[in-house]
Amino acid sequence: MQKIRQFLINIRSSLWFVPGLMIIGSITLSIFLIYTDANVNDEWLVKYPRIFGLGADGSRGMLTAIAGSMLTVAALAFAMTLNIISQASAQYSPRVLRNFMRDRINQFVLGYFVSVFAYCLIVLLTIRGSDEIKFVPSLSVIAGLFFAIGGIIVLIYFIHHIADSLEATNIVKAIEGETVAVIDGIFPEKMGEGADSAEIGPAESLKESIDWHRIESRSDGYIQYVDSQGLMDFAVTNDVYLRMEYGIGQFVAQGTKLISVSRVPEQNWADEINSHYNIYRYRTIEQDVGYGIRQIVDIALKALSPGINDTTTAIICIDYLSVIVGRIAQRKLPASARLKDGEIRVFIKSPDFNDFVETAFDQIRISGNGNLAIFLRILKALSIIGEKTGAKDRLKVLERQFELTREFAEATLQTEYEQTVLMRVASKELNNIRFERV
Structure with a gap:
């Protein structure tokens, strides 16, 4: 199962899978249309001779031109994709590269041009001139012409999409949307069976009283996926308690x-336990909310670096971080212990609300050293989250993070005017958080 999950994750973020499917589809379509041309009466040729009456030489010439142009444009599209990947890595963060690779529009455009190229080659093979058994698949040739016209539209849209996808707001918004979708999936309003806050104390006491035995990892990398139900079934079947030492997203x-x-573990336990973990060389967002936050934070840190100093992009990142953390604030997070039939079986390792808040704002606060606009935006973001x-x-x-931001800002802002603005805004936003607590 681990290999299957990893294969599916790799497919989703690959540039080859969708184009590969489209090539197979175009070959299948070409065979079907050629078969139709060979077995159906040429009624359309009689009715529309100017459209379907192409000769063998004309058909060959047109399909050859289409095939050559499609391959050229496919190479251009591929070069443009590599160029935006390079620019995004340098300008924003290397962590966003996989988002461009898994972009369905990029995959579709590459697939469209190479599949039309493959289509034309297959149809070209079947055309026979006057010296042989004459056969010109008129319907297939005209279909190739329409595919070529469609390629013009696809190319124009692709150029627009490339320009649009490099805008900072669109990159951050795409990450935010994907992260929120993951939050909605793994942190629903009502969680499954888990220990509530009243049971955490006894759970911690039980965890400390057990004589634990280690099971080692068989590979190194980041934990992308954990089959929590599989671990629960293992614990029940073998009548043991389990304690996770690493959570999703950790190395x-x-x-x-x-x-x-x-x-004491039995001989086959290590293999079975490891089969419930998906460990690979990079993080993915499928179960890892923290990775979505990490990507946006990295973009903000890059924007605040001395060589770039792009405060506006950093503010955009803070705004969307407030959306993500605000969504988390509304959800019930997993408890530290999971139950089966009323009995604790698995002690899980997962981030709490404080971990998400620190991941979102700590590094940005430090990198915003002396930047009033950044400090004010963080305070506003914390206030927005508090309202939720x-x-x-x-x-x-949130109040603790608020105080950390205010103290750091007071220590780094250099002018009396900036200090005055900070105190005025901080007083207003902190009152919003405290009001929500009442």
């Missing part, structure tokens, strides 16, 4: 402790 080295069990939750523990986390 684990081969030979280090991946998970702990409550008794009534949980006192989460409001306390």
Whole structure:
């Protein structure tokens, strides 16, 4: 299952899969149209001789021109895609490269041109001139002409899409949308069976009282996926407790402790436990909300670097981070212990609300050293998040982050005017957070 999951993840972020499917589809279509030309009466040739009455030489010439132009444009589209990937890596963050590679429009455009090229080659093979058994698949040739005209439209749209996709707002918005979708999927309004806050104390006591035994990781990399139900079934079947040592998005080295069990492990347990983890060389967003936050934070840090100093892009990132963390603030996060039939079985490793807030704002706050606009935007973002939750523990986390930002700003802002503006805005936004707690 681990290999299947990894294969599906790789397919989604590859440039070859969609074009490959389209090539297969174009070859299938060409065979079907050629068969139709060979077995159906040429009624359309009689009715529309000017359209379908192309000779063998004319058909060959047209399809050859179309095939050559499609291959040229496919190479151009591929070069443009590589160019935007290079620019995005240099201007924003290397973490956004995979987003461009998994862009369905980029994949479709590449697939369209190479599939039309393949279509024309197949049809060219079947054309026979006057010295042989004459056969000109008129319908197939005209279809190739329409595909070529469609290629003009696709190319124009692709150029527009390339220019549009390099805009910072669109990149950040795309990451935000994908991250929010993941939040909605893995943090629904009502979680499955898990220990509530009242049970966390006894759960921690139980965890500390157990004599744990280690099961090591068989590979090194980032944890992309954990089959939590599979771990639960394993714990119930073998009547053991499990304690996860690493959570999704964290790096684990081969030979280090991946998970702990409550008794001496049997010989096959390591293989079975490892089969419930998907560990690979990079992080993915499928189960990793923190990775979505990480990508936006990296863009903000790049924008605030001395060589770029793009405050506006950093502010855009903070705005969308407030949307993501605000959505998390509205959701019930997994408890530290999971139950089966009322009994704790698995102690999980997952980020809490404070972890998400720190990931979103700590590094941006530090990189915004002396930048009033950044500090004000962080304070506003925390206020917006505070409006979306009534949980006192989460409001306390926001207030702590608020105070850290204000203290750092007071220590780094250099003019009295900036200090005055900061105090005025901070007083207003902090009152919003405290009001929500009442």
